[in-house]
Amino acid sequence: VDNPSKLTLISGDTDIMVGVNLGKFQPQKIVDLHRIREFTCISRDNGLITIGARATLSDVLDNEEVRRSFPALTEAVRQMCSTPIRNVATLVGNVCTASPIADAIPPLLAYDATVVVQSIKGTRQVPLRDWFKSYRKTALGHDEVIVAIEIPIIDCLASFEKTGKRKTLDIATVNSALAVQVKKGHFETVRLFFGGVAAVPFEAEMTSEFLIGKEAGEAVIYEASRIAAKEISPLSDVRGSLEFRRQLAANHIIKHFTKLMPSLFE
Ligand SMILES: Cc1cc2nc3c(=O)[nH]c(=O)nc-3n(C[C@H](O)[C@H](O)[C@H](O)COP(=O)(O)OP(=O)(O)OC[C@H]3O[C@@H](n4cnc5c(N)ncnc54)[C@H](O)[C@@H]3O)c2cc1C
Known part of the structure; x- marks a missing residue:
């Protein structure tokens, strides 16, 4: 890609489209992450639950491991949007939008989650508490994509x-x-x-x-x-x-x- 800063990544598209519909935002080039099957996975390993970038809010809500280990996150997702929106919107999209009122963010911070980010240079992990730089600005580089959120299973x-x-x-x-x-x-x-x-x-x-x-x-x-x-x-x-x-x-x-x-x- 010649100029990654001109690309807009879309996942569930429930945040991006609001801006487009209001005429506030016109993406130049879109990269749709929809069909990356590996991104939809929610897995448990080594005391961590990894939620892939394409896991929808409904996937998160339906996952028994997530429900058992992270009741506060489950409750937040349950109170988000409506079922049709939850069926397409992703947890990662909520973290990326970085709205100060995004519902999934406080529980992910309380559970000490980490954002896993990838580019052609490699993979890096950013603690969620270091993710938010200023109003709706995050630590994501122009050439990077979030691949997953990792949450440690803590007894709390x-x-x-x-x-x-x-x-x-x-x-x-x-x-x-x-x-x-x-x-x-x-x-x-x-x-x-x-x-x-x-x-x-x-x-x-x-x-x-x-x-x-x-x-x-x-x-x-x-x-x-x-x-x-x-x-x-x-x-x-x-x-x-x-x-x-x-x-x-x-x-x-x-x-x-x-x-x-x-x-x-x-
Ligand atoms: C009717 C309605 C009700 C809503 N209700 C709520 C609510 O109650 N609570 C709440 O918190 N939110 C709510 N939202 C906002 C929205 O649904 C959530 O923020 C949702 O989680 C966004 O996910 P998405 O996959 O649709 O993101 P998208 O719109 O696809 O993307 C959002 C942002 O994330 C970026 N992005 C997406 N995936 C990646 C990736 N893998 N790597 C890097 N960047 C990425 C995109 O470029 C974009 O900047 C609502 C939205 C609507 C339309």
């Missing part, structure tokens, strides 16, 4: 939350995912990510650091929810004001822990 409690204007079939105002490991009643690791609160998916590091080492309890979780609300500085837009998004972020923390550790709230 994990949850996904999404709040939109409607309960279903809506994009998120704020979404979030939390993965925690608890040892002897104390938080050992905490990975907390929000969408819809910044130009790129946001890691709530202050909240996580506050929780790590603390004994799990209702008061600690309420304090964490206040820290999360202060830690983010979202923009106000048609989907919600800064104050509303802060309140949603705080509510999400309570909802995550109510689901994951209900006995703390009895």
Whole structure:
């Protein structure tokens, strides 16, 4: 290929076509990844689940290994789009679009996923937390294609939350995912990510650091929810004001822990 920067890769085409239909984007040359059979595979090996670039959201949802190992990702995908869109849209397309409100991204970050990228120069692996450079800009080079997402199978409690204007079939105002490991009643690791609160998916590091080492309890979780609300500085837009998004972020923390550790709230 003479000039790879002029190529547009398409997979399910559910994001690209929105821009084309609105007249905002006119691809010059299209490379359709549709028929690359190897890309559709979801496999498990060496403590990792590898989701191929052409695996659709429905493939992800239907996969028993994924459902068992990554319930927060499964929940996110279940709440995405509608069945007809999920039947063609891919997980990798969601990661590539890099929308700050993409639903699959917070759980993939919470599970510490890695993006596997290939070009004629070879293959490289980019931790998803290093993937997002600025608003909808990623670490993908012009001559590269994503071949898969790898997710390590970690023994943790994990949850996904999404709040939109409607309960279903809506994009998120704020979404979030939390993965925690608890040892002897104390938080050992905490990975907390929000969408819809910044130009790129946001890691709530202050909240996580506050929780790590603390004994799990209702008061600690309420304090964490206040820290999360202060830690983010979202923009106000048609989907919600800064104050509303802060309140949603705080509510999400309570909802995550109510689901994951209900006995703390009895
Ligand atoms: C009606 C509707 C509802 C939706 N609802 C939701 C929702 O609830 N939540 C949500 O998060 N999203 C939603 N979306 C957005 C969209 O469906 C998802 O982002 C989807 O996962 C995109 O996947 P795709 O395969 O269609 O991507 P495509 O449109 O094919 O591609 C998206 C981007 O990824 C790039 N790309 C694709 N594959 C590769 C690859 N292998 N290597 C490198 N680059 C690649 C493309 O060049 C493009 O930039 C919705 C879209 C529609 C139309």
